Structures are given as C-alpha cells and as structure tokens.
Amino acid sequence: MLYESVLDELVEHRDLSDEALATLLSCNDGEVEEELHSRAREFAVSRFGHEVYLRGLVEWSNVCRNDCLYCGIRRSNPGVSRYTLTKEEILSCAERIYDEGIRTIVLQSGENPSSALSLAGVVSEIKSSWPDVAVTLGLGELPFSTYATLRSDGADRFLLRHETANPSHYARLHPAGMSLEHRLECLSELRRLGFQTGMGMMVGSPYQSVCDLVADIRLIQSFRPEMIGIGPFVPQKDTPFGSFPPGSPVLTLKLYSILRIMLPNALIPSTTALATVLQGGCSRGILAGANVVMPYFTPAAQREAYHLYDNKSSGQLSAIKQELASIGYRANLSRGDYQAE
Numbered sequence: 001m002l003y004e005s006v007l008d009e010l011v012e013h014r015d016l017s018d019e020a021l022a023t024l025l026s027c028n029d030g031e032v033e034e035e036l037h038s039r040a041r042e043f044a045v046s047r048f049g050h051e052v053y054l055r056g057l058v059e060w061s062n063v064c065r066n067d068c069l070y071c072g073i074r075r076s077n078p079g080v081s082r083y084t085l086t087k088e089e090i091l092s093c094a095e096r097i098y099d100e101g102i103r104t105i106v107l108q109s110g111e112n113p114s115s116a117l118s119l120a121g122v123v124s125e126i127k128s129s130w131p132d133v134a135v136t137l138g139l140g141e142l143p144f145s146t147y148a149t150l151r152s153d154g155a156d157r158f159l160l161r162h163e164t165a166n167p168s169h170y171a172r173l174h175p176a177g178m179s180l181e182h183r184l185e186c187l188s189e190l191r192r193l194g195f196q197t198g199m200g201m202m203v204g205s206p207y208q209s210v211c212d213l214v215a216d217i218r219l220i221q222s223f224r225p226e227m228i229g230i231g232p233f234v235p236q237k238d239t240p241f242g243s244f245p246p247g248s249p250v251l252t253l254k255l256y257s258i259l260r261i262m263l264p265n266a267l268i269p270s271t272t273a274l275a276t277v278l279q280g281g282c283s284r285g286i287l288a289g290a291n292v293v294m295p296y297f298t299p300a301a302q303r304e305a306y307h308l309y310d311n312k313s314s315g316q317l318s319a320i321k322q323e324l325a326s327i328g329y330r331a332n333l334s335r336g337d338y339q340a341e
C-alpha cells in the first residue's frame, strides 16, 4: 500500500510533516483508513485494554449569553425554551450517575457567568457527598476568578474546545468580540489552575480547510491537553449555518486515530455528534482509537431543549453498553483520570 510508509512514520515518530498529514486527511481510501484505525487501536488497547471510560453527562442549563453561529442554543435563537436545573435537580442527576457506578460527572451548559458561579456550591456538595467522583465542567469562557472558585470548590477537569486553530476561521464561526486568542488564554488559565484540560474542534464546520485541521493538530500537539473532544459539525436549522452540510464522519475517525497515535494517553471521547451523523458511530469511534463515552443523565424533560444540533443521538447508557459489548469492549466506570506517560 502506498500509504504504508506514511503510517509507519506516524507510528514511529508519533508525528508527520504538514504535507503528509494533509495528504492522509484528504485521501479517500477505505483500506488506508482501516490500517490507520488498526494502528491507533493498538496504542489504545496497550494502555486501556478493551475498556472505555464512561462519564455521566448532565446538561444542567441551556441559558447562553453567547452567539456562536453554529450552536442551537445561541442567544439569538428565540425558538429555544430555556431552563436551568435547580441545585436539587443537579444533585439528583449526580446521584443517578453515582448509583450506576459511574465516577465522573460532567456538568455542561451554555455560557452564563452568574449561574456558573453559583454552580460552585453544587460542585462542592457533589464532592463532599461522593468524595470518590471526579467533576468535569464544560461552561464556556468565564471570568478567571470564576474558574478559580470552581477549581477551589473541587472541580477536577474542564472542557473548552478551541473549535478551530485558525484565527480568521475562528472569527467566521463566532460573533464579533470573541477571539481564538482569548480562548487560548482561557485554556492556559484552566491548566494553570490545575484542571485536567480538554480542547478540540468541530470537523467540517463551515469554511474549514484541510490546512485548518493540520493547524488544529499542531495546536493540540503543542498544548498536550489531557482530553481531546472532536466531533463533526452538525447543522441546526435555526442557526445561520443551518443549511451547511454536516462534517464528515470518516474524517472525524481519521483524526481520532492520528491524535491517539500522537498523544497515546489522551482521553478521547467518541462523541454524540459522531453518533448523530454515523450509524454505529459510538463503536466506530472506539475502534478508531477513542476511549471515552459520555451517556446522558439530563432529565428527559430538558433533554429536548438542549439542542446544540438537529437529530441528536440518544446517548442512552444501556444502548452504549450494548454497543460496546458488540465490539468486545467493556465500560470502565472508574474516575479514569489522565495518566502521564
């Protein structure tokens, strides 16, 4: 196979030139993809076995001050019925997660600085009720003092995707006033505060080029995040990007594999967005080198309203466990912290 030497080089040096990366990302050959996934899987299996970490996800509020052009819960989408779970409701979701045996609770929401600050009390209550759980947050860009409060109240990890490493592409995806530069400052601050930090991008977002994806890989290689969140762009009809095509699942899977080889210990979820655009996407992601899945524990009444994009995959715990079993993998319910090499 023509690409054999490129894959050998990737595995041996855990790196590739820009040109080789662009060629690998653009090539359209099922055999190459299979071989790439199989090499990545070896890296994952040698570290994690045939096991996948589960994280219990609670989308605790869809109130958002921000206006990202791709996102269904953006401020200027009037069709969203807005909710914020009470402290008691969040704690009861946390309890359900704990009772399933899952030891990471992920609290995600729109960007809302005042309720994010009040979430600190919920985080400390979760940590005192269940000292053996890890709390991961995904709350967007917040004042650094709020990040510090959340950290000192016990939050362990923070996910903040950079979305694209090209500043001018970033500007086309976000409203005026937001910048890649500030997003990266947030990521550095989160790391400085001692959070295990997650970054990542959408694949196939409007105006994205293969060059942009190479830049994403370079940024991830230099920041070396503990977690890498990557999913295909999925259009949401009430947003300015509602009529753009979805991102490619094949390209998403290739990126899982390349990044698994480059950063073998990273926590890489097989994302809901991937499962939304690809039948069996959850297991396909795992077979490409991902090692995390995030089933939903958002109450059914609110799930529909947390509508980042259309036709969102169901993400149910039982279905995920079944899908993992069908490919010979098991759920690992432990905290699953990042382990340095």
Ligand code: SAH
Binding pocket: 070, 071, 072, 108, 109, 110, 111, 138, 139, 140, 141, 159, 160, 161, 163, 201, 202, 231, 232, 233, 234, 235, 236, 273, 308, 309
């Ligand atoms: N407000 C928080 C968390 C919610 S958005 C934050 O900004 O981090 C979480 C992620 O969902 C975003 O980082 C983005 O990459 C992804 N997302 C949003 N809209 C999407 C869409 N239309 N298609 C695919 N992914 C999307």
